[in-house]
Amino acid sequence: MPTILTHAAVPLLLGAAAGRRAVSPRLLAAGAIAAMLPDADVLAFKFGIAYADSLGHRGATHSIGMALALGAIAALAHRPLRTSAWRAFAFVGLAALSHPLLDALTDGGLGVALAWPFSSERFFLPWRPIAVSPIGARFFSARGLSVLASELRWVWLPCGLAALAVWLARRRADGARVP
Numbered sequence: 001m002p003t004i005l006t007h008a009a010v011p012l013l014l015g016a017a018a019g020r021r022a023v024s025p026r027l028l029a030a031g032a033i034a035a036m037l038p039d040a041d042v043l044a045f046k047f048g049i050a051y052a053d054s055l056g057h058r059g060a061t062h063s064i065g066m067a068l069a070l071g072a073i074a075a076l077a078h079r080p081l082r083t084s085a086w087r088a089f090a091f092v093g094l095a096a097l098s099h100p101l102l103d104a105l106t107d108g109g110l111g112v113a114l115a116w117p118f119s120s121e122r123f124f125l126p127w128r129p130i131a132v133s134p135i136g137a138r139f140f141s142a143r144g145l146s147v148l149a150s151e152l153r154w155v156w157l158p159c160g161l162a163a164l165a166v167w168l169a170r171r172r173a174d175g176a177r178v179p
């Protein structure tokens with residue numbers, strides 16, 4: 001996994017840039033949680049479930065099905081999230097999906113079980129620039145620093161630039177609306 005905060009940063013940066021009218025603060029928080037949630041599966045190690053098992057790390061919780069399910073739960077909870085059902089589904093579902101996609105860009109561990117429950121095959125993307133974060137990482141080691149540098153370059157920087165573009169486009173649209 002990239003580190004958990006890096007997973008949360010993707011929906012937080014992009015959602016915040018879209019503005020609170022598009023993404024309510026509660027929806028933003030739900031997206032951040034959905035982006036971190038798949039790694040709750042590291043608890044599987046505590047129960048003696050092997051990494052390669054469907055219920056192991058990067059297994060079922062890292063699937064498209066899980067992202068759809070989290071999106072559907074958010075859609076049901078759209079009122080407390082102060083948004084429409086469709087927006088809740090799209091934002092939370094995409095936030096959840098960003099997690100296995102980022103993991104599939106890392107250079108270590110096993111791939112993600114994107115197609116679970118139809119297949120338990122583990123997938124990686126063909127290009128894997130992100131240094132994998134060791135499970136239970138100690139960040140003040142040399143390894144930790146190189147992981148952080150890699151995440152800054154390959155996740156925070158592109159997401160930050162995309163967020164900036166979204167924010168500028170929104171400011172422009174707002175400017176055009178005001179006479």
Ligand SMILES: [Zn+2]
Nearest residue numbers: 001038039103
């Ligand atoms: Zn993960």
